Amino acid sequence: MALLQIAEPGLAAAPHQHRLAVGIDLGTTNSLVATVASGMAKALADESGHILLPSVVHYGETEMVVGREARAGQADDPLNTIASVKRLMGRALADADESMRSHYLLSDGPGMVGIETRAGRKTPVEVSADILRNLRERAEASLGGELTGVVITVPAYFDDAQRQATKDAARLAGLNVLRLLNEPTAAAIAYGLDNAAEGIFAVYDLGGGTFDISILKLTRGVFEVLATNGDPALGGDDFDQCLADWLKAQASLPDDMPVEDRRRLLALARSVKESLSGQEQVVATCSFSNNLSIQVPVSRTLFSELTADLVARSLRPVRKALRDANLGAEDIKGVVMVGGSTRMPHVQTAVEKLFGTAPLNNLDPDQVVALGAAMQADVLAGNRKSDSEADWLLLDVCPLSLGLETMGGLVEKIVPRNSTIPTARAQDFTTYKDGQTAMSVHVVQGEREIVSECRSLARFTLRGIPPMVAGAARIRVTFQIDADGLLSVTAREQTSGVEAHVEVKPSYGLGDGEVARMLLDAYGTGEIDAATRMLREAQVEARRLIDATEAALATDGAALLAPPEREVLQTAIYALAELLETDEGDTRKIRAATDALNLASADFAARRMDASIKRALAGRSLETL
Amino acid sequence: MSVTVTEKAARHILKTLDKRGKGVGLRLAVKTSGCSGMAYALEFADESQPEDLIFECAGVKLLVDPRSLPYLEGTELDFVREGLNEGFKFNNPNAKAECGCGESFAV
Ligand SMILES: Nc1ncnc2c1ncn2[C@@H]1O[C@H](COP(=O)(O)OP(=O)(O)OP(=O)(O)O)[C@@H](O)[C@H]1O
Ligand SMILES: [Mg+2]
Numbered sequence: 001m002a003l004l005q006i007a008e009p010g011l012a013a014a015p016h017q018h019r020l021a022v023g024i025d026l027g028t029t030n031s032l033v034a035t036v037a038s039g040m041a042k043a044l045a046d047e048s049g050h051i052l053l054p055s056v057v058h059y060g061e062t063e064m065v066v067g068r069e070a071r072a073g074q075a076d077d078p079l080n081t082i083a084s085v086k087r088l089m090g091r092a093l094a095d096a097d098e099s100m101r102s103h104y105l106l107s108d109g110p111g112m113v114g115i116e117t118r119a120g121r122k123t124p125v126e127v128s129a130d131i132l133r134n135l136r137e138r139a140e141a142s143l144g145g146e147l148t149g150v151v152i153t154v155p156a157y158f159d160d161a162q163r164q165a166t167k168d169a170a171r172l173a174g175l176n177v178l179r180l181l182n183e184p185t186a187a188a189i190a191y192g193l194d195n196a197a198e199g200i201f202a203v204y205d206l207g208g209g210t211f212d213i214s215i216l217k218l219t220r221g222v223f224e225v226l227a228t229n230g231d232p233a234l235g236g237d238d239f240d241q242c243l244a245d246w247l248k249a250q251a252s253l254p255d256d257m258p259v260e261d262r263r264r265l266l267a268l269a270r271s272v273k274e275s276l277s278g279q280e281q282v283v284a285t286c287s288f289s290n291n292l293s294i295q296v297p298v299s300r301t302l303f304s305e306l307t308a309d310l311v312a313r314s315l316r317p318v319r320k321a322l323r324d325a326n327l328g329a330e331d332i333k334g335v336v337m338v339g340g341s342t343r344m345p346h347v348q349t350a351v352e353k354l355f356g357t358a359p360l361n362n363l364d365p366d367q368v369v370a371l372g373a374a375m376q377a378d379v380l381a382g383n384r385k386s387d388s389e390a391d392w393l394l395l396d397v398c399p400l401s402l403g404l405e406t407m408g409g410l411v412e413k414i415v416p417r418n419s420t421i422p423t424a425r426a427q428d429f430t431t432y433k434d435g436q437t438a439m440s441v442h443v444v445q446g447e448r449e450i451v452s453e454c455r456s457l458a459r460f461t462l463r464g465i466p467p468m469v470a471g472a473a474r475i476r477v478t479f480q481i482d483a484d485g486l487l488s489v490t491a492r493e494q495t496s497g498v499e500a501h502v503e504v505k506p507s508y509g510l511g512d513g514e515v516a517r518m519l520l521d522a523y524g525t526g527e528i529d530a531a532t533r534m535l536r537e538a539q540v541e542a543r544r545l546i547d548a549t550e551a552a553l554a555t556d557g558a559a560l561l562a563p564p565e566r567e568v569l570q571t572a573i574y575a576l577a578e579l580l581e582t583d584e585g586d587t588r589k590i591r592a593a594t595d596a597l598n599l600a601s602a603d604f605a606a607r608r609m610d611a612s613i614k615r616a617l618a619g620r621s622l623e624t625l
Numbered sequence: 626m627s628v629t630v631t632e633k634a635a636r637h638i639l640k641t642l643d644k645r646g647k648g649v650g651l652r653l654a655v656k657t658s659g660c661s662g663m664a665y666a667l668e669f670a671d672e673s674q675p676e677d678l679i680f681e682c683a684g685v686k687l688l689v690d691p692r693s694l695p696y697l698e699g700t701e702l703d704f705v706r707e708g709l710n711e712g713f714k715f716n717n718p719n720a721k722a723e724c725g726c727g728e729s730f731a732v
Contacts, residue, residue: 003705003712006641006651007668037712038641039669144712 003144006038019148021178021381022139023186023373026128026152026166028086029208029236030340031055032367033135034374035143036383041190041371043364044142052366053138056083057130059119066134075263079105080118084209084237085131088113088124089169090161097233103259112165125169132173149178151377153369156182156212156228159400159445160457160487178380184214185225186372187338190363199333200226202321204351204359205369206314207339209235213318215325215332227324229317236273236341239307243298244269246306247284251294261288268294276300277343304346311350318354324417335359340366402457402479402487405442407432407543408536409451414479417447426478428494432544434551435467439475441491443502449533462491462500470548531587538590542576545594549573549601552608560607572600628653628680628687628697634704634713635683642669649673650686653702655693665715667702 022035022044030052034043043051050068058070058081074081082104087097093108100106105116114121132152139147152175154166163180170177184203191201198218205212212230244265247253253265268286275282280300287293322329335351337359342348351359363371403413406429415425431439440461446454465473474494481487492499549569557566576593579586630638642648652670670688673679678694680687689697701716 003714004665004667005712006638007666009652009668009671040641040644 008039019381019383020139020143020145021149021151021374021377021383022143022147023151023181023370023375023377024132024135024153025183025186025367025370025373026086026132026154026169027055027207027369028084028210029055030366031131031135032370033139034367034370035139036374036378041374041378043367043370044139046138053131053134054083055086055131056081057085057127058082059117059122061118064119064130066130075260075267078103078259078263079116082115082117082122082127085115085124085127087209088115089128090159090163090165091124099237125165125172128166128169129172132170132175136173136175147175148381149176149377151179151181151186151373151380152177153181153183153186153373155210155230155232156184156214157210157230157232159455163486178377181373181376182212182214182225182228183369184212184228184336184338185216186370186376187336187368188214188216188218189372189375190368191336191360191372200327200331201334201336202318202332202355203336203338204314204318204342205230205338206341206347207235208341209233209237211235211314211317213314213321215321215327226327227321229321229324231313231317234310234313235339236270238310239273239341239344240266240269242307242310243273243303247294247296247298250296251292253288253292253294258289261292264288265294272298273303273344276303277345300345308346311347314347315350315354329355332357336368337361337365338368400445400455401447402443402445402481403454404429404477405444405451408540410533410536410540411444411446411449411451411454414477415481424478424480426476429475429477430471431465431468431473431475432470433547434470436470436473437465437467438463439465439491441477441489441500441502443479443487443489450536457487458489458502460489460491460500460502462493462498464496464498465493466496470544535585535587535590538587538594539580539585542580542590542594542597545597545601546573546577546580549597549604552601552604556604556608561604565604569597569600569604572597627682628689628700628702629682630685630687630702631704632683634702635685637704637713638685645669647671650679650688652688652690653693653697653700654690655696667713 020035022033023041024033025031032043032051032053034041036042045051046053046067053067054071056067056070056074058065058073058077060077060080070081071083074083084100087100088106091097091113092111093106093113096106096113107114107116107121109121109123112123112125114123115127136147136150150170152166152170154163158166166180167177184205187203187205188201201216201218203212203214203216205214210230210232211234212228214228215226217224217226247269248265253261257265264286265288268284272282272284276298281297283295283297285293285295322332332355334357335355337348337351342351342359342361342365348359348361401413401417402415403411404427406412412427414427415423429439438461440459442451442459443457444451444454445457448454462475465475476492476494478490478492479487480490486503488501488503490499490501550573553561553566553569557569561569572593576590576597579590579593638651642650648669648671650670650673652666652668654666654668656664656666670686673688674690676691677688678691680689687702697715697717699718703714703716705711705714
């Protein structure tokens with residue numbers, strides 16, 4: 001039986017109309033669910049009062065368990081206990097995370113990597129669905145009814161494949177996804193609405209496995225994400241690993257410890273690390289197989305020193321995000337701390353030092369993302385009327401540029417990185433050859449100017465373009481990104497109306513590290529890219545000229561040119577074609593040869609023009625007769 | 626003639642009002658809809674209306690409009706926990722049938 005909650009004045013829902021909506025933070029390390037009740041967002045606890053559900057699934061002999069219990073037994077059955085599965089979402093085997101490879105038996109499968117377990121091959125989508133199902137049951141028990149919809153958060157860096165995989169997992173768990181929401185944006189909602197803050201804010205989210213930084217502008221309840229950046233492979237786990245390595249060296253533990261012992265050591269490191277956030281000194285004690293054991297005191301100062309590099313690593317993306325937003329640290333009015341790892345005092349200090357202001361941490365850093373997601377879910381489910389003062393608009397950004405391959409393997413960016421979404425942008429293209437009736441559209445994602453350096457998202461072909469001379473067709477390519485950050489691309493020939501469309505269900509498979517690498521690569525390679533672009537443009541121009549000249553020779557060559565004249569032209573064509581075939585292109589030489597061919601064919605072009613005018617006149621005189 | 630709240634409900638109401646930061650009290654009303662004909666509404670009240678009847682109980686101000694009053698006469702508002710679920714419940718002597726969901730009732 002549904003118990004009543006207090007509604008805002010005038011908003012008490014008619015019975016059975018209050019829609020149960022929740023926000024879910026599906027984390028690498030921990031997941032949780034929250035809802036809005038009596039106008040207040042709150043996290044929902046399980047029967048034993050725990051709010052955080054460790055994102056760990058154990059596939060046992062007879063049953064599957066999720067959460068705390070699964071994590072507790074991790075050391076005893078490491079291969080069948082799946083943790084940090086978020087790191088594999090939307091990944092192919094080839095770009096699966098290194099640490100995941102070392103802990104699990106991964107296999108390649110259609111579309112996505114699989115994890116071999118006692119219960120058979122499990123995809124990351126299925127494992128995530130098991131976690132989501134657990135939270136769904138908790139929420140339905142807690143709210144006393146079936147959920148209408150959920151908002152699930154994802155890291156700002158998640159690409160289309162990872163977002164799609166997250167949606168698939170939700171569907172598998174029987175959840176209706178109202179929307180995916182970037183984690184830092186959710187945190188801003190939780191803070192911005194509760195505290196009615198205005199100004200430019202940074203959201204610093206250091207979780208278990210990922211680091212995200214977002215620069216957000218809040219004005220009169222409107223959120224705009226000015227920039228996002230991060231390090232998809234930096235989080236509390238790295239602090240654990242760093243301390244574990246140190247402990248191993250201190251206690252002279254062997255390098256070839258069994259998997260169980262390695263897990264145990266990591267668990268020890270994690271608990272020592274967490275204790276050091278509240279205590280100055282902790283003694284790390286643990287026993288391992290083969291009668292090995294460890295007892296080492298660790299001080300907070302020592303731990304800070306050991307992990308100073310990791311903290312410093314998080315500050316680089318922060319500076320980049322500020323640069324992207326054209327801002328300095330002094331423009332930031334406040335920094336929102338998100339993620340369990342921001343409890344570490346030296347992280348707080350470093351962030352405070354960089355921004356020159358004490359970070360905001362009055363909301364629980366573990367819960368803030370889920371609370372914001374719950375607030376958004378409440379709005380999307382229609383539980384708040386649009387005239388309520390808490391009505392707000394949410395703008396998000398796409399983390400990497402999206403574009404098309406154009407001739408010569410160059411990228412034409414259609415949606416630049418950090419554009420606010422949802423968005424639709426269009427650009428007109430044309431045909432490149434006479435009589436061209438099809439155009440292939442290759443959608444890529446990334447910051448580089450060369451296709452091979454970007455990520456291929458999808459390819460499709462627009463067919464049925466009416467034959468026209470090169471350059472006459474008008475093909476409008478529209479990129480549309482919905483509020484979840486998912487992309488659809490449409491190509492439409494304007495005169496005939498033929499259309500082709502693709503929903504980017506991207507081939508799963510860009511590594512977390514890949515995104516970071518692609519962004520890093522884009523920095524400092526601008527010059528090389530510009531040179532390459534010039535070369536490719538020269539090559540395209542050259543090929544176009546060769547094609548045009550050859551086509552002209554085929555139709556009018558015999559009629560308009562004497563054999564020696566044709567010879568000269570052919571030689572110029574061969575010279576240029578040969579240059580194009582050599583591997584390393586020389587832009588200057590190609591340009592020179594192109595000019596030469598242009599010159600050689602100028603006279604021929606003039607004669608063709610005269611001839612066609614004559615034909616036209618002849619036609620007319622014929623008509624007037 | 627009265628409408629009351631239990632100690633537990635009062636504590637919860639005061640806490641949420643405090644967190645919300647504004648509001649004079651709680652409005653209890655009855656609307657005609659739902660599977661059993663009538664439905665309860667529970668809302669924060671930012672101001673009272675001239676015709677409202679106001680009940681003070683356990684430190685909480687309860688506002689009831691005259692049309693709802695006959696149906697709510699003698700009702701006690703309770704705050705209960707059922708398993709993981711917690712929320713308000715109307716103990717209404719006038720209600721003869723409640724729908725299973727507890728959101729609506731008939732007199
Ligand atoms: N008191 C503490 N001191 C230091 N670290 C802590 C503390 N409490 C939790 N953590 C760390 O926080 C991390 C988990 O944070 P959180 O739950 O925010 O991650 P997550 O959201 O699941 O991960 P991600 O955001 O990467 O998906 C773990 O590495 C955990 O060890
Ligand atoms: Mg997180």
